[in-house]
Amino acid sequence: MTGRNMKLTIESMTYGADGLAHADNGKAVFVQGAVAGDTVEAEIVQDGKSFMRARATEILEPSPDRIQPPCPFVGICGGCSWGNLSRTAQLAAKEQNLRSTLERIGKFTPEQVDELVQPIRHTKDDWGYRNKIELEPTVVNGRVRLGMHGVDPSKIVTVDSCPLFDKRFPKALKSVVGALNYLSGSHDLGLERVGIRASRRTKALEVALWTPTGSFPRSQVSRVLADAAHPTSIVRVMSKGEKKARRVSKVEMLAGEGSWTENIADGQMRLSAPSFFQVNTKGAEILIDLVMEALDPQEDELAVDLYCGAGTFTLPLARRCDFVAAVEAYGPAVRDLRRNLEINKLDNVDVIGGDAVREFPDQDADVLVVDPPRAGLAPEAIDLIASTSARDVAYVSCDPATLARDLKRFVEEGTFSPVKITPVDLFPQTFHCETVVHLKRN
Known part of the structure; x- marks a missing residue:
């Protein structure tokens, strides 16, 4: 039955944002807002035949692996679903999730998994490692804001900075938001998404504005964004089709190089805004x-x-x-x-x-x-x-x-x-x- 509270001890992290616990009757409970090792008071929000979903309402005993993250939006924004968990515990959980998946779906024996799976590899950077962020535009009190999908994906959590984004470009996001606010006072930009790519190796900084096809104030946008953020490239990515199946129809260079450059593995890659990297x-x-x-x-x-x-x-x-x-x-x-x-x-x-x-x-x-x-x-x-x-x-x-x-x-x-x-x-x-x-x- 939903709505009731339950005391739970979180056993592990799922391949997802939730911690995993088990109720007294043995039923699995996926708990939002909890990390492995926590003991929590949780409200049941879904009670299915084989599992339940719950939301942690109080941390009764915090896990030794629970940390205070540098971002106030952890647990609200969907970008850092494990931001409350220590890096050491994150690495162990990711390796364990892979191991259990190989056994459950791949039908490998525990002995085979022990022989095959190597220790997890990783970089030193816990934060500030992302060379790209994509943000959704929204209007708050008459002003353009950029944000990310929240834990509730139907909601946009507005942010002025993101500690996951390359720390050598701390002002890029604020500068872009300021420029878009200035432009929106006199133009309807029709923004669907804003992408920012940055490279600490090449110093390249690209701003990509995703819009529908149609008229667009190209010269004004390029001038204002160039003055505010000093990017090496400003592009407009035009898309068409239904919202859930939109496809890129054209990439238009507004200013600068029209692409983003990164040095990697003794070579150089130049990428257009829609390309994956x-x-x-x-x-x-x-x-x-x-x-x-x-x-x-x-x-x-x-x-x-x-x-x-x-x-x-x-x-x-x-x-x-x-x-x-x-x-x-x-x-x-x-x-x-x-x-x-x-x-x-x-x-x-x-x-x-x-x-x-x-x-x-x-x-x-x-x-x-x-x-x-x-x-x-x-x-x-x-x-x-x-x-x-x-x-x-x-x-x-x-x-x-x-x-x-x-x-x-x-x-x-x-x-x-x-x-x-x-x-x-x-x-x-x-x-x-x-x-x-x-x-x-x-």
């Missing part, structure tokens, strides 16, 4: 190191890079291999990859635009890397990978559940088996975790 540059370099370690590509070998994006793994592979076939479906990323190959003076890559299954390279592979979206690999993709003569495969995953499912499929198919699984904490203060798996031909 890991928000933690140092963490991305750990991923690259693990992929290169798994594949150990040789000068005379051919590599295949599926879901290659703008070239995070393609570029280092091209420096070490004879030839790389790189497949990517997202148009802006394909264009960025071609430009990045030119910038880095690499001419041994065949860039293939299209779906990874439909456009699977004709060339056979010696080594292969896959970095699919959260949904993981389609069964057809696993079959195609198995049909190659590749000796080693590196699988980079952002979702432990789909990773475990796919590893189970690889094992059942029989051509490749995982030999090393390494979690990587790219997203401190959140439950998210990347994983790099080394699969070897049997």
